[in-house]
Every structure is written in C-alpha cells, then in structure tokens.
Amino acid sequence: MTESCPLVTRRRFVQGLGATVAVVAAGRYGISVWGRDPAAAAPAPPPGSWPVPEERTLVVIEMGGGNDALNMVVPHQSAAYHDLRGGLAVADPIDLDGEVGLHPAMPGLAARYAAGGVAIVEGIGYPEPDLSHFASLSTWWSGQPGAVGATGWLGRWLDGAVGAGDPLAAIAIGPGPAPALAGDTSFAVTVQDAGGLSPGVPPWVDEPAELVAAWAGLAAAPMDSPGLLGRVRDAVAVTAAAHDRLAGAVGPAGDAPAPSRGSLASSLDVAARLVLSPDVSPAVLYVHGFGDFDTHQGQPNRHAALLGELDEALAAFLDTVAAGDAADRVLVMTASEFGRRAASNGGGTDHGTAAAHLVVGPAVAGGRHGQPVDLQHLDGRGNPAHTVDFRSVYATVLETWLSADPTAVLGATVEALPLLQSR
Amino acid sequence: MGYSTRERTSHVLRRLGMGAAAELAASLPGPEAAIAAALDLSEPPTTPPDMAAPPDRESARNDGDVETAFRYWLGRMAASPRLVEERLVWFWHDHFATSLRKVRVPYLMWQQHLTVRSLATGSFAELLHAIAVDPAMLLYLDGASNRRSAINENFGREVMELFTLGRGHYTEDDVVAAARAFSGWVVAVPGRLQAPNRVDPWTAVFLPFRHDGGSKTLLGVTGRLDAAAAIDVLLGHPATAEHVAAKLYGCLVGLPADEATRKRLGAAFRRDYSVMALVEAIVADPAFTSDAAVRARVRTPLERAIGIAQGFATSDRAGQALLRGLRTAGYVPWLPPNVAGFPAGERLLDPHRLIHGFDLATLADPRRLGRLGASGLFARLGVFDVDAATIDRVDRAGGPADRLALAVNAPEYLVA
Numbered sequence: 001m002t003e004s005c006p007l008v009t010r011r012r013f014v015q016g017l018g019a020t021v022a023v024v025a026a027g028r029y030g031i032s033v034w035g036r037d038p039a040a041a042a043p044a045p046p047p048g049s050w051p052v053p054e055e056r057t058l059v060v061i062e063m064g065g066g067n068d069a070l071n072m073v074v075p076h077q078s079a080a081y082h083d084l085r086g087g088l089a090v091a092d093p094i095d096l097d098g099e100v101g102l103h104p105a106m107p108g109l110a111a112r113y114a115a116g117g118v119a120i121v122e123g124i125g126y127p128e129p130d131l132s133h134f135a136s137l138s139t140w141w142s143g144q145p146g147a148v149g150a151t152g153w154l155g156r157w158l159d160g161a162v163g164a165g166d167p168l169a170a171i172a173i174g175p176g177p178a179p180a181l182a183g184d185t186s187f188a189v190t191v192q193d194a195g196g197l198s199p200g201v202p203p204w205v206d207e208p209a210e211l212v213a214a215w216a217g218l219a220a221a222p223m224d225s226p227g228l229l230g231r232v233r234d235a236v237a238v239t240a241a242a243h244d245r246l247a248g249a250v251g252p253a254g255d256a257p258a259p260s261r262g263s264l265a266s267s268l269d270v271a272a273r274l275v276l277s278p279d280v281s282p283a284v285l286y287v288h289g290f291g292d293f294d295t296h297q298g299q300p301n302r303h304a305a306l307l308g309e310l311d312e313a314l315a316a317f318l319d320t321v322a323a324g325d326a327a328d329r330v331l332v333m334t335a336s337e338f339g340r341r342a343a344s345n346g347g348g349t350d351h352g353t354a355a356a357h358l359v360v361g362p363a364v365a366g367g368r369h370g371q372p373v374d375l376q377h378l379d380g381r382g383n384p385a386h387t388v389d390f391r392s393v394y395a396t397v398l399e400t401w402l403s404a405d406p407t408a409v410l411g412a413t414v415e416a417l418p419l420l421q422s423r
Numbered sequence: 424m425g426y427s428t429r430e431r432t433s434h435v436l437r438r439l440g441m442g443a444a445a446e447l448a449a450s451l452p453g454p455e456a457a458i459a460a461a462l463d464l465s466e467p468p469t470t471p472p473d474m475a476a477p478p479d480r481e482s483a484r485n486d487g488d489v490e491t492a493f494r495y496w497l498g499r500m501a502a503s504p505r506l507v508e509e510r511l512v513w514f515w516h517d518h519f520a521t522s523l524r525k526v527r528v529p530y531l532m533w534q535q536h537l538t539v540r541s542l543a544t545g546s547f548a549e550l551l552h553a554i555a556v557d558p559a560m561l562l563y564l565d566g567a568s569n570r571r572s573a574i575n576e577n578f579g580r581e582v583m584e585l586f587t588l589g590r591g592h593y594t595e596d597d598v599v600a601a602a603r604a605f606s607g608w609v610v611a612v613p614g615r616l617q618a619p620n621r622v623d624p625w626t627a628v629f630l631p632f633r634h635d636g637g638s639k640t641l642l643g644v645t646g647r648l649d650a651a652a653a654i655d656v657l658l659g660h661p662a663t664a665e666h667v668a669a670k671l672y673g674c675l676v677g678l679p680a681d682e683a684t685r686k687r688l689g690a691a692f693r694r695d696y697s698v699m700a701l702v703e704a705i706v707a708d709p710a711f712t713s714d715a716a717v718r719a720r721v722r723t724p725l726e727r728a729i730g731i732a733q734g735f736a737t738s739d740r741a742g743q744a745l746l747r748g749l750r751t752a753g754y755v756p757w758l759p760p761n762v763a764g765f766p767a768g769e770r771l772l773d774p775h776r777l778i779h780g781f782d783l784a785t786l787a788d789p790r791r792l793g794r795l796g797a798s799g800l801f802a803r804l805g806v807f808d809v810d811a812a813t814i815d816r817v818d819r820a821g822g823p824a825d826r827l828a829l830a831v832n833a834p835e836y837l838v839a
Contacts, residue, residue, distance in 0.1 A: 065761075131580070131595060131598075132580070132584055132590065133761070133762075133763075134584075134763060135590065175753045175760060176753065176760075176766055176770055176773050176775070176776070177770055177773040189774050190773040190774050190775045190776075191774070191775055192775045197774055197775065197778045198778075199778045199779055199780070199781035199782055200747075200751070200779065200781065200782035200785065201781050201782075201828070202781070202782075202784050202785040202787070202824070202828055203785070204789040204824045205821070205824050205825050205828050206821040206822040206824055206825050207820075207821040207822075207825055210820075210825075211781065211825065211828060211829070212778070214816065214819075214820050214825070215829060215832055217816045218813055218816055218817070218829065218832075218833050218834060219834065227718075228718060228719060228721070228769075228838055229718060229834055229835070229838055231769065231772070232721070232772060232834040232837045232838055233834045235772035235773075235774075235777060236777060236832075236834060236837075238774065239774035239777045239778050240778075242774055243774075243778055289760070292524075292525065294577075296564075296565040296568070296575050296576070296577040297565040297568040297575060297577075298568075344573075345568075345573050345574060345575050345576075346568065346570070346572065346573025346575070347568050347573065347575075348565070348568075348575070350575065350576040350577070351576065351580070380595075381595055
C-alpha cells in the first residue's frame with residue numbers, strides 16, 4: 001500500500017490538519033478545509049462503507065455570492081412576484097409550464113427541460129437562515145446546519161468511500177480547495193485549469209523533467225517532522241503523486257481554443273476531460289469560484305450574463321461528455337449559499353434565503369420538484385420560508401447516485417426526493 | 424527544540440515586514456534588534472507615483488496604470504526600510520478587501536491604496552472612517568447605490584461582520600439600521616453625476632436627498648445616525664477592538680490569540696485605536712518570538728514571491744513574471760477572491776497552488792545565482808535551520824538553477 005504513493009504520510013497529513021471549518025469560521029470564515037474537528041460527535045465513516053461508484057460522476061456547480069433563483073426560475077404568473085420585483089422582474093422568461101419560466105439567457109436548459117433532462121427543485125433552504133455569505137456557505141458545505149465545525153458533506157462521503165486511499169476520487173475544480181470536499185481521513189485534489197497540475201517551470205531550469213520527482217524527494221526527507229512543517233511535506237508528497245497521475249488526464253487536447261481561465265466554461269472543460277479520461281475516474285467533481293452572484297446592484301445585466309454563462313458552459317459540458325459516449329455517467333447539481341431578497345432594492349437584490357436549484361442529466365426525473373415559495377407570506381426580513389430541506393437534495397444524490405448511506409454522511413435522517421428516475 | 428538566532432531573526436522580519444531580506448537579516452545580531460529595525464519608521468517614506476484622474480468612466484480602465492501601481496507596491500514590499508508599514512499596508516488591504524474586478528477603475532484602487540498607506544501605521548478609527556466613504560469601497564460594496572428610497576445592505580452587513588464587530592455581535596435589524604445610516608454617498612464619476620458644482624471628479628460626495636435621515640437604532644444607540652455616527656458606534660463597541668486586535672495578533676504571531684490576550688489587547692486598542700501601539704503590544708507578548716510561533720504560518724504566494732524577489736530578482740525580469748505567478752496563485756493585490764480577503768493558512772497547501780510555486784521561481788534571475796549551494800540559497804531566502812536531508816537533496820539537483828527552483832519550493836520555505 002505504501003510503495004509508490006505515500007499513503008501513511010497522506011493519512012498523517014489529513015489527520016494532522018488542525019484548522020477546522022469552525023476554527024476558521026471564527027477568523028477567516030469557513031473557507032478552511034481538509035480540516036477535521038477533533039470534537040466532532042460522529043466518527044468518520046471508515047473507508048469501504050460504500051463503494052466508489054463506477055462510471056458515475058456527480059458534478060456540483062457552486063454559484064458563489066447567492067444566486068437570485070427567483071429570476072432564474074421565474075414565477076411569471078405570480079402577481080406578488082411582479083409587485084416585489086417591479087422593474088427587476090424578468091419580463092420575457094422562457095415559459096416551461098404556464099406557471100414558471102427560465103430566464104431568457106437560458107435557452108439551452110429550457111430545451112433540455114422540455115426533453116425531460118432537467119429537474120427543478122424549488123424552495124430549498126434551511127431553518128433559521130443566516131444571511132451572511134460565509135455562515136450560510138459553511139452550512140451548505142458542511143451539510144449539517146448548526147454544526148459548522150464539521151467536515152464537508154462530500155468529504156464525509158469520500159471518507160466512507162476511499163478514506164486516504166485515493167486523492168483523485170473527488171476533485172475540486174476552482175481557485176483552491178473546496179470545503180464541501182473536506183474529509184476527516186480523505187483528501188481531494190484541487191485543479192484549476194486544463195494544465196492540471198503541470199507547473200510553469202522556469203525556462204532556465206536544466207532538467208525540467210526531473211524537477212517534480214526531486215521535489216517529492218524533499219517531502220520524503222525526515223519522515224516524522226512534527227507540526228506544520230510535517231503537514232507541508234505531506235501536502236507536497238500528495239501533490240507530486242497526483243501530478244504524475246493527472247499528467248495524461250487533463251492537458252491540452254485537439255485544436256479547440258481553450259476557454260479563458262477561471263471561467264465556468266474553462267472549469268467544465270476540465271470536468272469533461274476528467275470524466276472522459278481513461279486514467280482517472282473521479283466520482284465527484286466540485287466546481288467552484290463561478291461568478292459573483294452577489295447582485296446587490298446592477299443586477300439585470302450581471303445576472304443575465306452569469307445565467308447565460310451557466311447555460312452555455314453546461315451545454316458544452318453535456319455535449320462533450322455525450323460525444324464521448326459518457327452522457328449517462330454524469331449528474332449535475334447546482335449549489336449556492338442562499339437565494340436573494342424577494343423585493344428589489346432598486347437596482348438589485350440583497351441577501352435572501354430559500355431558492356430553486358437545478359439537477360441536470362439523463363438520469364433525472366425531469367420536471368418541477370419541491371414546492372414553490374410563498375411570496376405572499378414573507379418573514380420579518382422580507383424572505384419567504386423554505387419548503388425543502390437542502391439536505392434532502394444531498395440525501396437523494398448520496399443514496400441514488402453515489403450508492404452511499406445518506407444518514408451516515410449527514411448525521412441525520414433526511415427524506416430523499418424523487419429527483420432521479422428509478423432504475 | 425529551539426531555533427538558531429539567525430532563524431529567529433528572520434522570523435521577526437518575515438512577520439513584521441513582508442520578507443526577510445538577506446542583507447538586512449545578516450546585519451542584525453538577533454531578534455530584539457530585528458524588532459527594533461522592523462518597527463523603525465524614522466526613514467522618510469518614498470513618494471508614490473502620480474496617476475492622472477481619468478476624464479470619464481470609459482477611459483478609466485487603463486491597464487498601464489495598474490502595472491505602474493503594482494510595480495511600485497511590490498517594489499516597496501521587497502525593499503522599503505519601513506518594514507512594518509508594508510506589513511500593515513498589506514494587512515489593511517486584506518482586511519478592507521476591495522477588488523478591481525468590480526470597481527473597474529484603477530485610479531480609484533490607487534486612491535484607496537494611498538489612503539490606506541497614509542493611515543496604515545496611524546489610527547484605526549481614522550482609517551475606518553476613511554474607508555467607509557472611500558470611492559472604491561463605495562463601488563465595491565454598493566454604497567454608491569444605497570439611497571433612502573432603495574436601501575442596499577451590502578456595506579452595512581460586511582462592515583460589521585468583517586471589518587469591525589465580527590459575527591455574533593449584531594442582528595439583522597442592525598444591518599438595516601447601518602445601511603440606512605450609510606445611505607446618500609455616491610462617487611463623482613465625471614460626466615455621470617448630477618452633483619453640486621465644484622466637486623472633484625472621482626471623489627465621494629454626500630447627497631442629502633439620497634440619505635435616510637430618519638431615526639435608527641444601531642447596536643442599542645438611537646438617533647439620526649449618519650455614516651460617521653454609525654462608524655463611531657461601531658468603534659465604541661468592545662467587539663470591534665477585540666476582533667481587529669486578535670486578527671492582527673494572528674497575522675503577526677501566527678497563532679490564535681487566547682481569550683485573555685484578546686480581551687487585553689482589545690481593551691488597550693479601544694482607548695485610542697493606535698495601530699502602532701497595538702503592534703508593540705503584540706510584539707511584546709512573549710509568544711511573538713516563541714519557538715511555537717516560528718514557522719507557524721503557511722507562507723502566502725505573495726510572501727513567497729517577495730522573498731524570491733529579494734533574494735534573486737533583477738528589476739528587468741521581475742515585473743511580468745511576478746504578476747503572472749501571483750495570478751496563477753490567485754493572489755494578486757487588488758484582486759482578492761471576495762470581501763473576506765485573501766486565503767491564508769493551510770488552505771494554501773492545495774495542490775494547484777503548491778505545484779505552481781515553480782511558476783513563481785521564474786521571477787528569479789539565474790545570473791544572480793553564482794555557484795551557490797543549497798545552504799547559500801536558503802540563506803539568501805532568509806531560511807536557516809534546514810534539515811540536512813533537504814540540503815543534501817537540493818545539492819544533488821541538476822545545476823544551480825535547478826537547485827534554486829527546488830529551494831524556493833522546499834517545505835522549509837513554504838512555511839514562515
């Protein structure tokens with residue numbers, strides 16, 4: 001088990017990383033990761049608790065900043081909607097069923113909805129909603145409202161699937177590690193672009209091909225360095241090992257121009273390469289760093305551009321995997337820390353609560369799920385009550401798509417939704 | 424275990440400044456002298472370059488201006504004799520994170536930078552008042568669209584959550600009250616604003632007809648609060664001083680402040696909000712030079728780049744390579760990922776950032792390498808007490824250039 005890839009080292013690495021989401025939430029707001037909470041009540045599920053699904057990938061797309069779902073899945077027949085939104089109401093949604101429509105920037109998803117490939121889940125939220133970006137993100141990441149000190153929900157899934165056994169079973173695509181993938185014993189690699197983990201080696205280096213191996217050698221030097229330095233050595237070792245395995249999995253392919261770095265198109269381009277790669281078979285891809293959905297101001301143009309980017313990038317991704325004969329292998333879901341305030345603030349919307357989300361792929365039971373929020377009964381802050389616990393979406397994909405035990409992952413029994421076709 | 428005097432001297436320079444330049448470190452007998460040198464502000468500051476105010480919004484996006492500004496700032500980080508000033512300028516930029524991506528006007532980012540630079544070692548109260556009506560901040564957190572008839576909560580929320588009190592000390596009602604108090608400020612964009620006459624372009628302007636002048640209650644204080652009054656309420660709350668003091672302690676010491684330290688520093692800070700008095704109190708804490716504090720932080724990509732620039736860069740090579748490397752690492756000044764500032768700590772150990780440390784090495788000039796072996800390379804980076812196995816493995820690498828590329832990615836250099 002320890003010959004090529006230093007598993008013992010890696011285990012020490014992830015177990016030693018002391019910064020928990022809670023600790024960091026106190027200081028830097030929840031953007032920590034890989035950390036474990038020594039005081040966490042529930043022990044990490046041991047590896048092998050459930051299988052790593054073969055030929056199935058869950059792709060999560062995080063819409064950072066709080067997506068205005070009310071202007072994405074538009075209740076165009078609702079008088080309350082038009083009253084609350086005024087000039088910010090979407091005038092020409094693409095009607096889906098006479099009741100709601102998608103934002104006009106989303107023709108691809110509208111067509112896919114008509115073909116039965118999109119599940120819209122309305123009213124998703126959690127009790128006693130927190131309107132802070134960082135606190136609400138922590139809740140979404142952890143999957144445990146009120147217990148923000150914990151690991152990420154997909155990190156716990158990863159613990160129970162492979163533990164420290166495979167840092168490429170789940171991969172974050174974005175500007176840093178994804179806290180939702182923070183496991184107790186497991187570790188998920190981060191990549192940012194189609195370069196994968198290929199460094200831009202200085203042109204003056206004599207032996208570029210030897211560099212990463214030599215670097216891994218530095219990590220292997222004293223095996224038991226304590227404290228931070230030891231964890232840094234471990235991180236270097238994991239990175240060097242993942243570099244080797246990813247070398248063929250991503251990287252420039254064909255003549256197609258590469259999407260601009262940092263865009264959703266670029267991240268989903270990487271995701272498609274990873275899904276189609278014969279070298280790796282990630283079961284979870286967590287795409288984050290997409291957008292500034294925090295549209296307090298200038299919303300109409302900004303939001304339309306973001307939703308258009310989502311629509312196009314997602315279409316390109318699904319087309320690419322379909323062309324690679326892998327359409328059935330992917331399930332896409334959206335996430336975002338909260339929806340936005342029911343009423344317009346003039347040029348945009350302030351932080352809100354419940355929101356609709358999308359689950360996309362050939363496996364979904366297309367149509368509307370959950371329950372629309374009641375815009376006629378808002379709370380003291382002007383937000384509608386949620387109708388669907390966000391964890392029920394997690395439970396659904398954990399149980400149905402990832403073949404895992406949602407109760408063990410979520411630390412609670414949450415009802416799943418009929419979002420996927422029974423198979 | 425105990426670190427050597429040289430490593431402890433470097434530690435002080437790394438924390439109180441943005442890096443430990445080898446020449447300076449070598450001239451100092453020990454950590455006490457390093458503290459004195461780092462806190463010494465007797466050398467006069469250099470005059471920052473001028474940037475012309477753009478005539479209108481359309482011509483305001485000038486990338487040349489951005490490069491000039493970056494070059495100046497990063498140059499100061501690497502070479503200013505006023506070490507603690509550079510540490511604090513960066514700390515406050517990270518604290519009052521504002522992004523060019525949304526502001527879109529380099530000139531306004533530069534004005535904010537000059538404001539931060541002029542107040543960085545002065546009074547936090549003065550700095551906070553200035554930031555609350557800073558034009559770049561008014562655009563970044565939408566203060567400029569916050570008006571009586573359309574209250575925008577963005578700044579009102581983040582100023583309490585991130586800049587002052589911290590979570591748990593305010594309610595959603597306080598968010599609304601603060602937002603109302605801050606309403607009415609706009610930026611005088613040339614050609615756009617129907618402002619009173621004789622307003623300087625690109626400055627912040629208060630328009631009474633847009634301000635919500637009604638009574639509001641913020642943190643228990645009731646009155647017709649305006650922006651300045653609201654900031655005073657925040658400054659008067661003990662949580663503000665404790666939050667900011669503990670954050671600076673965490674940055675300088677590299678370890679979290681315990682509850683007693685937090686209270687003690689906060690109480691002293693709140694008396695006059697003197698930043699340098701706070702720095703001195705933190706530095707006087709035995710924890711600052713303790714073994715536990717040495718190498719307790721992950722070196723940020725920016726600090727890594729500054730260290731390489733100090734040790735091995737020549738000016739003709741550094742600019743572009745440095746920016747490219749920082750961009751790959753998501754660590755470009757003026758482009759924080761969000762309002763909470765730049766990532767720090769162990770989340771910087773992600774594989775993408777780690778492996779692209781080799782990109783940062785590009786800013787070194789191999790002509791400056793000479794025949795340095797591993798120990799010499801590490802010494803130029805201000806890193807001592809390196810494991811013998813590490814020295815040996817670096818020495819066995821290809822040529823001097825390969826040794827350099829490895830040294831700046833060695834675990835001993837990745838911590839600070």
